[in-house]
Amino acid sequence: MEIREEKRDIPCFESKQQLNREFPFKIIRYSSSELKQPMHTHDYTQIAYVLKGVCNHQVPGKSLTVSKGDIFVIAPDAPHSLNAIAEQEYEVVLLDFVPSIVGELLQPFSGSLPLLLEPSRENYSLSGSGVPSWLHIGNRKQSFVEQLLQDIQDEFEHREVGYEHAILLSLAKLLLLIDREYRRGQRKPARQPTIAERTPIEEVKRYIYDNYSGDIPLEHGAFIANMAPAYFSHQFKKETGQTFIDFINEVRIERAKELILRGTHTITAIGFQVGFHHLSHFIRTFKKRCGVTPTEYKKMFAKDDHNN
Structure with missing residues (x-):
């Protein structure tokens, strides 16, 4: 060569x-x-x-x-x-x-x-x-x-x-x-951080936003941030106010809410699509964050649409 x-x-x-x-x-x-x-x-x-x-x-x-x-x-x-x-x-x-x-x-x-x-x-x-x-x-x-x-x-x-x-x-x-x-x-209205300015935790958040449907263990987040897992877990909560898994679940549930409102997929399909391997886990996590189950959430908005 x-x-x-x-x-x-x-x-x-x-x-x-x-x-x-x-x-x-x-x-x-x-x-x-x-x-x-x-x-x-x-x-x-x-x-x-x-x-x-x-x-x-x-x-x-x-x-x-x-x-x-x-x-x-x-x-x-x-x-x-x-x-x-x-x-x-x-x-x-x-x-x-x-x-x-x-x-x-x-x-x-x-x-x-x-x-x-x-x-x-x-x-x-x-x-x-x-x-x-x-x-x-x-x-x-x-x-x-x-x-x-x-x-x-x-x-x-x-x-x-x-x-x-x-x-x-x-x-x-x-x-x-x-x-x-x-x-x-x-x-985008807010100026996005440049590569030079982006913090390790922001790198991990970016990765989660784009890969929430797959498995993202804490160890992988720590690897992206180039930190030891225990230290990464501490820093992630310090900067985001949430644990690593709570942040991932928030991203997944917000996406699930969007899909539910579209009405083109079943609740089961949506759960798997946003990254939950078990329907029961999806329903439990959704209710914890939203106060209602995915099915109840869907009915609430269907009722609102009917009344309007």
């Missing part, structure tokens, strides 16, 4: 060695526990998406523990490295490409998307310091992103006639989604 050395002694990978000249694009999946990259740059764009587990992504002055749903757009010449964490499973998909191959498809968005791709302009840096752009894709959009990545990989591996165009269309869809998610975050 050929690389060139920059004056700052950070290796730079060049597209002419790493990518096909006729179609400068490739897709790679990493899951090896041996992965340990040095800090490096490349003269092409890279998108990294965490499919499962947790791993480490480093940028100058910051080491990030990233997990499922996290996505990075790494502009040319942006220093970074990706590393496995001991005894932690993960899978990451990398898309490497020269920005010019999607230029025409993104022309209508020339005022926004190219900022993600070009090193000569200020990119979407959540820290404001020029580090690779970072976003978390919520549960509802993760399946869409992962299907796009699978479509891209299938096209890249089989290389049937027209595969280049198919890849570019999927890549453009992915970039548009990233751009919209970024803009949606900017439109």
Whole structure:
């Protein structure tokens, strides 16, 4: 593998060695526990998406523990490295490409998307310091992103006639989604904490909001916060006023209330959908927080709708 050395002694990978000249694009999946990259740059764009587990992504002055749903757009010449964490499973998909191959498809968005791709302009840096752009894709959009990545990989591996165009269309869809998610975050009334400002407990809360339907043991929250479990439990309650499990249950019950009011799912289905493995546990927790059972809650609002 050929690389060139920059004056700052950070290796730079060049597209002419790493990518096909006729179609400068490739897709790679990493899951090896041996992965340990040095800090490096490349003269092409890279998108990294965490499919499962947790791993480490480093940028100058910051080491990030990233997990499922996290996505990075790494502009040319942006220093970074990706590393496995001991005894932690993960899978990451990398898309490497020269920005010019999607230029025409993104022309209508020339005022926004190219900022993600070009090193000569200020990119979407959540820290404001020029580090690779970072976003978390919520549960509802993760399946869409992962299907796009699978479509891209299938096209890249089989290389049937027209595969280049198919890849570019999927890549453009992915970039548009990233751009919209970024803009949606900017439109929120309260300014969201930057990576540099976000506290470990806020990182854990963000993870819970996006993954409440799955199992989230306290030990995993402690790992994300990089704290010992006992200390994490103390700090979490200190900052949120709730225990770790009470916070998770609050998020789950609030989501359950929204689903109940929609009236499109049974109470049993809603309980499982928001993360409860047993209907009795869901009903008991719901009543503790709301004063009524899920069925009673549904009837109350059905009655109000009838009266109105």
